[in-house]
Amino acid sequence: MIWSRKYAGRRLSKExxxxxxxxxxxxxxxxxxxxxxxxxxxELNIRCFDxxxxxxxxxxxxxxxxxxxxxxxxxxxxxxxKYAADTLREWNVVDALNELLKSxxxxxxxxxxxxxxRAFYQPISRQLSLFADSQHILxxxxxxxxKIGLVSNTIFxxxxxxxxxxxxxxxxxxxxxIFSSSFGFRKPHPSIYQHALKLIDLPPENLVFVGDRYQExxxxxxxxxxxxILKYREGRDYPDPLPSDLTVIKSLSELPAHIGV
Numbered sequence: 001m002i003w004s005r006k007y008a009g010r011r012l013s014k015e016x017x018x019x020x021x022x023x024x025x026x027x028x029x030x031x032x033x034x035x036x037x038x039x040x041x042x043e044l045n046i047r048c049f050d051x052x053x054x055x056x057x058x059x060x061x062x063x064x065x066x067x068x069x070x071x072x073x074x075x076x077x078x079x080x081x082k083y084a085a086d087t088l089r090e091w092n093v094v095d096a097l098n099e100l101l102k103s104x105x106x107x108x109x110x111x112x113x114x115x116x117x118r119a120f121y122q123p124i125s126r127q128l129s130l131f132a133d134s135q136h137i138l139x140x141x142x143x144x145x146x147k148i149g150l151v152s153n154t155i156f157x158x159x160x161x162x163x164x165x166x167x168x169x170x171x172x173x174x175x176x177x178i179f180s181s182s183f184g185f186r187k188p189h190p191s192i193y194q195h196a197l198k199l200i201d202l203p204p205e206n207l208v209f210v211g212d213r214y215q216e217x218x219x220x221x222x223x224x225x226x227x228x229i230l231k232y233r234e235g236r237d238y239p240d241p242l243p244s245d246l247t248v249i250k251s252l253s254e255l256p257a258h259i260g261v
Contacts (some may be wrong), residue, residue, distance in 0.1 A: 020203070020205040020206050021206060021260065022146075022206060022207065022208055022227075022259040022260055023145075023146060023147060023202055023206040023207070024146055024147035024148065024149070024200050024202045024206060024207045024208075025141055025146055025147075025148055025149075025207070025208055025209075025210060025255075025259065026148075026149045026150070026151050026196055026200070026207060026208070026209045026210070026221070026226065027148070027149070027150050027151070027209075027210050027211070028150075028151065028152060028153075028209075028210065028211030028212060028213070028216070028217050028231075029150060029152035029154070029161065030152065030154075030212075031212040031231070031233055032131075032210060032211050032212050032217075032231050032252075033130075033131060033134045033138075033150075033170060033252075034128060034129070034130055034131070034134070034164060034165075034168065034170075035128065035129045035130070035131060036124065036127075036128060038127045038128075038129060039123075039127050044123060044124060044127070045077075047123035048120045048121065048122075048123050048124065049070060049073055049120070050066075051119050051120055051122050051123055052097070052116050052117070052119045052120035053066055053069060053070075054119070055115075055116060055119035055120075056116065061106060062106075063104065063106070064104050068104075069100075069104065072100060072103055072104060073100050076096050076099050076100050076103065077096055080095075080096050080155075084186060088185055088186050088188070088189040089184060089185055089186070090153070090154075090155065090180040090181055090183070090184060090185060090186040091155055091181075092155060092156075092157070092181050093117065093120075093155045093156055094110070094113050094114055094117050094157060095113075096155075097113045097116050097117055097120065098110050098112075098113035101113055101116065117157075121156065121160060124156075125164075128164060130168045130170075131251070131252065133251055133252045133253040134168075134170060134252060135168070135169055135170060135173075136253075137252040137253065137255055137256070138170060138173035138174075139173065140256065140261070141173070141256075141261075142173045144261060146259075147175050147200050147201075147202060148173055148174050148175055149174060149175055149176050149177070149178070149196050149199060149200050150165075150174050150176070150177040150178065151178045151187065151192060151193070151196050151209075152177070152178070152179050152180065153180045153186045153187050153216060154179050154180055154181050155181055156181060157181060157182075158177070158179040158181060158182045161177075161179055162177065165177070175199070175200065176196075176199040176200070178192060178195060178196055178199070180192065183195065186216075187213075187215075187216035187217070187220050188215050188216050188219060188220030188223075189220075190220075190223070190224065192220075193209075193220060193221055193224045193226065194224070197224065197226075203225075204224055204225030204226045205225060205227075207221075207226045207227070208226065208227045208228070208229050208247075208258075208259055209221035209226045209227070209228050209229065210228075210229045210231060210249075210252070210255060211228075211230070211231060212230070212231045212232070212233045212236060213236065214230065214236070214237065214238050214239065217230065218230055218246065227247070228246065228247070229247045229248075229249060229255065229258060230242070230246055230247065230248045230249070231249055231250070231251070231252065232248050232249065232250055
């Protein structure tokens with residue numbers, strides 16, 4: 001789909017304009033505030049695995065040949081991903097790496113999996129970047145008295161993401177953060193939005209949810225009475241055409257005009 005032809009400048013419908021005053025904004029994290037996909041995830045997963053494997057080898061741990069270890073990693077990862085897709089219960093990559101180590105006879109404490117993960121995550125950290133307008137928009141919303149929350153699907157430990165938010169100067173703007181790896185359920189499970197509503201302490205009609213994924217950041221919040229705003233990203237699995245009453249933006253700099261700022 002061509003953004004400039006189909007979605008550029010899409011504004012609120014009359015129905016949306018008559019909605020209650022917006023007093024709070026819930027944000028997704030990846031591809032919304034921070035960019036985790038400067039490298040495609042499948043390629044990035046290979047780089048992560050190789051970084052972790054190199055760490056084990058250098059640490060003198062007796063590991064199987066790389067290809068054998070890789071195939072086992074893919075098998076375990078696929079099992080976790082299928083379980084999450086079927087149940088919307090989130091999985092944690094450290095647990096998967098711990099299972100991987102045990103499956104090949106490396107029976108160390110879970111701390112070894114956590115150290116393994118530090119090396120595994122380095123390729124992600126190195127290619128992570130901040131969208132140019134993220135900090136500016138969060139600062140403007142905070143100065144204008146909006147409540148701001150973060151609701152993110154992730155298989156990575158929450159501490160890593162909190163450190164990233166600190167690194168890029170975003171953490172102080174949030175009244176709370178929810179990461180599915182800690183919460184236990186992933187979007188679009190209703191409980192994660194319910195928890196956000198409890199923490200933000202506002203009626204759903206006074207909120208918008210901003211994110212780049214249709215099921216998780218549009219349909220899920222909408223079912224809870226929260227108005228979604230889709231940050232459009234090329235290559236995502238979106239309906240074609242998108243619903244005519246869905247607010248669509250290309251960058252966060254467009255957000256204020258859609259929430260009465």
